[in-house]
Amino acid sequence: MKKYIELSLEVQEAKASGQAVVALESTIISHGMPYPQNVKMAREVEQIVRDNGAVPATIAIIDGKIKIGLTDEELEIFGKSPNVAKVSRRDLAQIIATKQLGATTVATTMICAELADIKVFVTGGIGGVHKGAETTMDISADLEELAQTDVAVICAGAKSILDLALTLEYLETKGVPVIGYGTECLPAFYTRESEHKLNFFTDSVDVIAETLKTKWELNLKGGAVITNPIPVEYAMDQDYINGIIDQAIREAEENHIVGKDSTPFLLGKIKELTGGKSLDANIELVKHNAKVGTQIAVSFNEKLSDNKLRV
């Protein structure tokens, strides 16, 4: 397995010295935002991780290898190239075997982080149960990954184009903890609130880190979703953004945009309809997640050093 994995120098050094490492995904760069904002965001997020005491590891597939930590040149490639495949679990082996450029989603970033023994991963929003999934069965592979792969995902909730109630039900059935950090309800990406109450919330990164440690020491396989609301100053009005999301979904339906093309289309349309404000919000929430996620990673890492994982 090791032959497929290549750590950046910075990540190698962090691991050698026992420093915390935070995983970051590459689909948000290649498919989630336009150039050059995507690359700028990626670099700022990496710097936020460093400023808070950990080392960033942006993950991507290049030339038959899983890269754990990208160079500046590699970040540029993922920001610009039109030939980057969006790689979910089902695609991962093929993209590696055929040496294509591949951007990792939430699911595959979790897989690769676990392969590299990185336990905390920061992103914008997870995938979930799509609206209408009662009849289409369109459910993101991210949810199955959360049920089986031991990586915590810090996000601003599930992407708001999803059915949040069904996403929470699915995660409950699968036994995945959904933790509110500084919120008693599930944040809805562009907004700080939703009608969905959480049954576990805390203002302490230390409690979150202790819960993760307990979970994995007990061999309770799978990840956790740690939801961190978008900063107040970038949060959108709920009625305003929900109206726009509904319109974007209608246009996707009219244009028969489905499957893995759906999310990029909707995000593009929402950006257009908000005059670019959704993109600003998206960037700011990721940066905020990077700060909180790094604090969790550092706290988790200290607990491990104090008291090595016992099995």
Add this chain to the structure above:
Amino acid sequence: MKKYIELSLEVQEAKASGQAVVALESTIISHGMPYPQNVKMAREVEQIVRDNGAVPATIAIIDGKIKIGLTDEELEIFGKSPNVAKVSRRDLAQIIATKQLGATTVATTMICAELADIKVFVTGGIGGVHKGAETTMDISADLEELAQTDVAVICAGAKSILDLALTLEYLETKGVPVIGYGTECLPAFYTRESEHKLNFFTDSVDVIAETLKTKWELNLKGGAVITNPIPVEYAMDQDYINGIIDQAIREAEENHIVGKDSTPFLLGKIKELTGGKSLDANIELVKHNAKVGTQIAVSFNEKLSDNKLRV
């Protein structure tokens, strides 16, 4: 992992001497029945296990530990305290990490039993697919647990407030054996019969024990549901109880009772509408399950001693 688990003296001695141990859940005490009937039932059930040749291990979370076997004082606490959390898989690590009082559901009792190497667990009824789950996706975590955790659950079928046909489909998709003990159809908790035929039924606890042993020796992960109908003298008339269940479900809908509050509300309402007879039935079916489950545990244990699990 061991540091989180604490066996009672009785369970320690049983394990040291090679005696069979039977797991029991605590949610049935804290959330399933009123005080003092719940504690009385728990003690009687424990005694039935002893009388049939095994040692009972009621499971609960106390002060950061998974307790395998409770003292009389601890049983009282779970019977009376209003501050006991109902702990499903997603909640387990948090309740342990934050040292709260937690009662284990079917899913978490299975998890904790497996951690303590106990293979047989007696309860009233398992969770399942809720009525209306085609659109709500409200499906108990118990079903996923049965698909992955190597513990056999002896019960009187799925709780009758559930959609039994969909519950059976889900278990079939997940590859979970559903065995009828002394019945060719799935019992429906308060009644001995339902319209759902089983494809595996037997009158022999030995055949059940041999099947469990074969399953786990083949590394076929997951549990099994062993359904044991309520004793004839306590069984209710099907039309009578189904009418009451339908009424309780309507009242839950009218009062917007959903999620984990739903089951306790429905059971309370059914008790009220049957003038307490549903509670008597519930207690008697658990006692009957304890007897049959202990027989299975003893038979399984003998097979293991004859012929240690080979991998």
Add this chain to the structure above:
Amino acid sequence: MKKYIELSLEVQEAKASGQAVVALESTIISHGMPYPQNVKMAREVEQIVRDNGAVPATIAIIDGKIKIGLTDEELEIFGKSPNVAKVSRRDLAQIIATKQLGATTVATTMICAELADIKVFVTGGIGGVHKGAETTMDISADLEELAQTDVAVICAGAKSILDLALTLEYLETKGVPVIGYGTECLPAFYTRESEHKLNFFTDSVDVIAETLKTKWELNLKGGAVITNPIPVEYAMDQDYINGIIDQAIREAEENHIVGKDSTPFLLGKIKELTGGKSLDANIELVKHNAKVGTQIAVSFNEKLSDNKLRV
């Protein structure tokens, strides 16, 4: 575990000499086709595997053992006996423990192949999400098996009586690769084409073998579906066969044929309505799958010998 598994002499010799082995299922013999065509088909398929450089291992349950490779006499028994149980994952332990005759489905052939360390399995079509499963939850255990058991299945697509769109969604959620061999769309068993585009297709058995090797070396658990369209000369007209399938489904509904009886009923009815042509098509597509599957198995086996699986 070994005590339950019995390899035929031919399979033992293949394994000793490092030759590739191809798994074959027995339900297609006992429940999928009438006698004597079923036994004739089974022998021809085994010979095609040999002619292409591997050794066939038809899998079945006999007298408490998992047989990996059947004798001619055993093939006859499975072709003729009315007492063969159709064994899915939930039934496997019971059929072995009670020493019944059992025919393995796609799911259980995968399980048994993995137990015997055979990685490539040739069949006609996999199970999937049934039409109407949005409300019935009737979903084949084959799909869950593909998500967890490391065996590649070469087939002509999912059985055409299924909902192909929902089957693909389910497999995507579960992270199972669906690979088109010589086709860019999912073949629909009796026809070479469907409206469902695949996102991974190739004309090279070597690329498929390399992908499988990469997948399992990365510990990405689960199988893969390799879809190989029915040969042109046996393919049916899409409108013709779909009309017949719809009629068969209507008759099944009218006769209340459900659950595991459904597939044999539908295949029998389709055979009747096509005047036997569907049976010829079925036999020819299996033979074609045997040829392609064996090429994949041989290529995979060579890669392993060059470069032993590293973990």
